[in-house]
Amino acid sequence: MRGKFLKVAVAATATTMLATACSGGGNDSSDDAAGQAGGELRIYNAEPAFLLPSAGDDEPSLYVIRQLYSQLVKYNAETGAPENDLAESIESTDQKLWTIKVKSGYTFDNGEPVNADAFIRAWNFAAYSPNGQNNGYFMKKIAGFKDLQSTDPDGDGPKKAPEPKAKELSGLKKVDDLTFTVELDTPFSGFPTTIGYPGFSPMAKACVDDSEKCNETPIGNGRYKIEGSWQHNVGINLVRSDTYKGEPGKADKLTYRIFADVDAAYASFQSGELDVMYTLPPARYKEAKSQYGDRLFELAGDSLTYVGMPIYNDAFKKKEIRQALSLAIDRQSIIDAVFDGRQAPATGFIAPSFQGARENVCQYCKKDVEKAKALLAAAGGWPAGQKLTLWANAGAGHDQWLQAVGDQIKAALGIDYELKVNLQFAQYLETADAKKFTGPFRLGWGPDYPYLETFLAPLYSTGADSNNSTYANPEFDSLLTQGDGANSIDEAIPFYQKAEDLILEDLPVLPMWWRKEAAVYSENVDKFVWNKVSDADYGSISLKQN
Amino acid sequence: MGRYVIRRLLQFIPTVLGTMFLLHYITSLAIQFSGNPVRAIFGDRTPPPALLAAVTERLGYGDPCLDQKGNPCFGLFLDRMQKIFSLNPDFGVNLRLRPVTELVSDALPYTLKLLVIAILFQSIVGIAAGVWAGLRSGSFADNLVKISTVFLISVPIFVLGLVVREFVGVKFGNVLRGQEWIPEVISRGVFSPGFKPDYPLASLIIPGMVLGAVSLATTARLTRTSIMENLRADYVRTARAKGLANKRVIGVHTLRNSLIPVITFIGVDIGSSMAGAVVTETIFNVPGIGRLVTLAARTGESSVVIGVVTMLVLVVLIANLLVDILYAVLDPRIRYE
Amino acid sequence: MSDLTSAGTAIGGAPVGGDGPAPETPETGGKDHNASLWADARRQLVRDPVFMLSFLYVLVVGSMAAFPSLWTSQDPRACSTDRSRIPPSGDHPFGFDILGCDYYSHAIYGARPSMIIAIMATGAMVLIGGGLGLLAGYYGGWVDTIISRVMDIFLSLPFLLGAIVFLTVIKRQNPYTIAMVLFLLTWPVIARIIRGSVISGKDLDYVQAARAVGAGNGRLMFRHILPNAIAPMLVYATIVLGAFVAAEATLTFLGVGLQPPAQSWGIMISVHQVYFLEDPWLLLFPCGLLVGTVLSFILMGDALRDALDPKFR
Amino acid sequence: MSTDVNVKMDAIPGLDPNAMPLQVKDLHVEFRTRNGIAHAVNGVSFDLQPGETRAILGESGCGKSVTAQAIMGILDTPPGFVTGGEILYRGVDLLKLPEAQRRKVRANKIAMIFQDALSALNPVFTVGFQLGELFRKHRGMSRKDAKARSIELLDLVKIPAARQRVNEYPHQFSGGMRQRVMIAMALALDPEVLIADEPTTALDVTVQAQIMALLAELQRERNMSLVLITHDMGVVADVADRISVMYAGRVIEEAPVNDIYASPAHPYTKGLLESIPRLDLKGQELSAIKGLPPVLTNIPRGCAFNPRCRYAQDVCRHDPPVPLYQVSSARTAACHFWKEVKGDE
């Protein structure tokens, strides 16, 4: 559910290598209301991109927005299953037209009611392209989305674009004050799951009218409200909202301290200046483990690092080549050397924590040099003298492990490699969009919502936006459509699993590993709560009272 | 004097415009050769082209000249200059739509505080060490200062910063924090591993000292040389012949003359210190200018780079001007030219 | 003075020795040694243990850069993640880095880019910066005005910030581009030094004497003015060589310098600095080499300044 | 805190108001340099009566300035060291006084003016500050009073518009005016002895005449003793009462002014007189002294002048002419052959 924007932020500070993401159950049950209320929780954060729910899609933003806004749906801390929050009910008969009823009595911080209009207003605002809201992307399944996009007049990039055809999504219809309907372009069984994402938060009218101000001083509807306004690069202070009707936050105050460098933040944590860090500097993992013991929280994550295969390049057309390359890599040893063991080797394409994920389904994800050589030979071998070019974006610490990958391929298959790691992220992504990679390329993927479809459709269905490998398989596409149209999640899952089987054989990308969460918290924390989907749930963390 | 200041201020104009154009040109080249920086906002998810176009347009990267490799984009430059030199100076916005002027006004105070601490530290300690060594040339003190300054100069500032953060800020700080009798402003403020909003000044002291450390070495070396040269000056001999106490001969007659080159150095050094803040601010998490520019350069936010660096250049130039004025105050021979 | 300060190194004032107002002592009675000031300087330097030690160290590093195979038979690119971060031992005096590459051979091969960057940048700075300074100082007038304004522009860009901006734009971060950026941002310093000494030098009596004899511009510049302006430049260049070695590391730390899989001390330091609490030797070895090199260049510069300073004659 | 320094001065034990204001006995100074020990002053003795002008004549490097600095106690130490002798002010050996007391002698009793007033005046302070400092530090005057006294002093040395110029900096004055400021500074505390080290060498002749006239006038008014250090035989002839000629760190001849010009008793003095062109005489070929002055780290054995001396014989190469030969009651010379030299006239 977290965007990958984090990597942009991380890429910017060269010393940081990785931050974390992920979901998972807390080690203590959050339903057990033993935690006491009160106190100030001091939280590590990086500088958020936006505090506007329609725009903030990066980890640091979401971690703040989640405490400021509540959505129609929330996720069970342990199972990750969607539960109604602001929604009274979400119903559909055809998975295409959804009727949503909103609970009454909720208000924004400024007193405006949270009603059907608040949602319609927010979603339209996000989807309308001239507003340039990053989370507009999430509205694309709603009918009429295309009409809110301006069309590129000459098709060659940025020029003054004309006004879009419509200002409002035709798929959103208000029924009464607390009821509205959402019509999708195509049936989608996972829709109720998706709308727990903060991008689907309601927005007050005052907020939409002056979104810039609302970004600095959010008008939320959640457990906490902002104190003062956003102090850029310094901090964000939240206090418990006394008007919130739902379960109130535990700590009286949430104080986010903003750091540009995770090492600097860790030093502050060590000095007792922070209570929670949702991530650790990779090189300090061992030390933290020995020093903090139980207070180091670990959990398998759902953020995938993969090495994409440029299928559009002749050298990678044969699946045996791709299989051979995958077999040459010892994922665990790289994880141990470069990441201090803070990753979990991938054995499939769906995050293990997700409903519908299966273990050890990837037969090509274990090192097997003999088999790799055989497959390579079967595919006609690697062109003599040609170097394998491994791509990654610059400055984000990817070159280390990529180099290790290259070393292992070279050792196993005798293919010499070179690294192409000098492109900044923007240029790297444009290269990806333009399908100009000349060799395996590093990319990552985090789920958009806790539904296994998010690991399949956007990445591998024919012509999908993020299908950087240009994988095209009609059978795969049709299995996804069937899954989307199934009547329930349980009915949908087998279709998706069959689709996964196809790519496990074809390997349009080589899955590398899932990031492991590692958070530390201080002795002040009484009960640490980690939501399986929405990560560190600061509002539910209680502090020791004395 | 007034004429001199005005003339110097007028001389700034071509320098500042030249610098702005240089920055404008290289950032334009960056976009022309390595693509639209807006794309990076969306990360792995490929955005709908319409959304990308809309955001691009909104952020001011829509000028067609940015599609032609090597085009110096004079039109865009003039546009920018018009916006900047209007009544409401508009330096544009960053990728997150925050106005550059706001970014700078947020960040600049931290960097300036850091700089002031660094300069105070380097001047006070550097000059004291230099005087001490200069007065006792060849002695143990002299050699101590000589060796420690050369060593200080040779260690890269980021290594120094990291070591100080871990050992002084965290380790030693934790010891202090264990002691009840130490005031919190010391144990939690001064000896913190980085900038803390609770102690906005105290927590900048150590970062400032790290920033000033390298220049401190140079200041000390320069002072030492200068003191030694001036001790031999005829007018110092005159001061002795006047029967003045040694303290006065050195404190009044030698020091003021010796400080002239030192002050010049410190002034010129402000620019480099400003740049050195890039490293220090990263290590000690100071939300200052250096960090801002580094991030902006990395993400290709040309408006930020141009805006911030231009303002920095102005700060540097004005600092140099102030030093020149101070120089004239200290050395009347310049004043009356 | 230097914009390099922040890159880890600054250029300081000359130490002045403790000699008195030695009376004028023409050595007419002495034996006839055909020594120039340079030869005198050389003799003094050879006797200076600090200079000789520094010089030796620089020679060692220089030979690492030029002939790494003299120093190690290991291939620094033969890595195995199985050996990640194994501490130093007899066969592998520096141990292994995180990717399991031999750290000692990495250090040896890492000398080259550092030295190439420093030498190329300094060379360009001396030749081009010095040349422009000479032209500006000698001809004055509009030549001086143009060169000085351009100098102002480059000088007003704080060194590290300028380097970050330039290098992020250039994108191709190899020793040559880094050397070019270092040169671009520092040439005005040398140009200014040379310009200053040329301006004061061109009115010196012996230059006027040569002019009175009828010597042309070329002869005046290269035979009379430049040789006497070159000493401060040489001293500065020596110190700046050290500063550039440190600058390479700092740029790498900031993520705009050389990037792996290239090998340089800067990369070694910046990649392993995060491990310095757990495995300090990973930081200590490259840092020691780097600091030693920078120190040597600075001490050499200091000694050179003392030896060339006419005040000591 | 108005301290009258004169009171403290009287407290110096052994001070004899009737003794000579200045007497130098067998002074030795050496400079320890990288190239060896330079023997700058090798046993210089002379004395000074109240109101008398004593000229110390010699070429550069002969030790005359070093002698002056040693008397003032402002030698750069290291490398310069006084290694022997006595410097008596009214019978008290200054070399044995603690620094604090010795400091009180400077400017109060013995003052000095330097050759190059531009470098001898601190460029960064106003003339008024540098003058007033003396009154403030030695006499404990307030800033205002000190300034008033400074203006008086500038008037005294005939600097026009003293009231304005007191606030100016040394570089704003012309060479002659600067030297006047130096003189004013030296006279500020009414010293008994004034040491003038080449006071007019850097000046043009017309200005030199002005300055020498001023000095003479002030000396007469105050009955001050003057030690005039110079290489200019003309200036000496004009103002000195007695002359000490120095060569290689020693006084090689000492005599009343008329005697020396009429009949020098040392070949060096004689050579100097013969080698200078004279304004009043249409010259024939000048008779130059051959060779060069000795290097102070390597002074010839015997008589230091022997390699350049046309009278030199073997004895000169071995035995230094010590003690001085008494030429007449008021006259000494350091030459074995002083009679021949004198008789040659």
Added chain:
Amino acid sequence: MSDYVLETRDLVKHFPLSQGIVFKKQVGAVRAVDGINLQLRRGETLGIVGESGCGKSTLARMLVGLETPTSGDLFVQGKNMAKMGGAERRRGRRNIQLVMQDPYTSLNPRMTVGDIVGEPFEVHTDVLPRDKRRARVQELLALVGLNPDHINRYPHQFSGGQRQRIGIARALALNPEIILCDEPVSALDVSIQAQVINLLEKLQDELGLSYIFIAHDLSVVRHIADRVAVMYLGKVVEIGTEDEIYENPTHPYTQALLSAVPVPDPRLRGLRDQIVLTGDVPSPANPPSGCRFRTRCWKAQDICAEKEPVLEPQAKSPHPSACHFAEVRDVVHAAE
């Protein structure tokens, strides 16, 4: 005309003074040399005396071509140097060579004596073939009384007097007709000064040189010069033979100058008619109207401010003297 080896006509050098913030505009000029007419005969020594700031050094620099005259003509052996082009002027320049004041700064410390003395041959390559140069340099060294074997030594290995001899050897290298000596002995010790003066005189006799001898030391000038020109604020105020100037000065400035020179003879103390001038020399940027000396002159009357006196023989001055009231006054009493 051509019996003069050197002649100047109304030679003027003004240094512009500029002011302005961005665009400099000329607001005035320092009139360093303001109309000088001099003639030098073959074999003659012309002394030029004056105090600092009188323009004598600027004049010297113009004569040897280091400074371009603002206006006026400079004839060397009848050829007008001021109107000549580059190559021709360079050749013409060979005939007039310079000996500078400070022997410590006028020799390039990085060059050997051989290089310094031989440099004129490197510049004027047609004078002497390469292989003969070294021998010629050694010859020159011998001529000025230095050991020819010291050709490879560096200047710092010589004493001041010896260095000045090197400077003289350099000036002699191109066999010039004229040598311009700019304060050649003022930086030297008295005992050394005589050696150099004697050398200059010897060389003049042997080589038939003409000297222009610039000095502030009037005694030295009297000793060496045949004719003397006295300068004040950029102008020649009096010119005549050595006897005329020293025995019968007619310009008040000359008289003041001469009377100020101390004479090394204590017997003359108090007997001399000493004229002590008051005040400082006015700024050459803003010289007084009329006679430039009038501000310090005891004879000054109204006419002096109105009319500038011409340098020509006056009623009571047989030799040229630029004073309305020129009159002989004996200020130098020779010792009996």
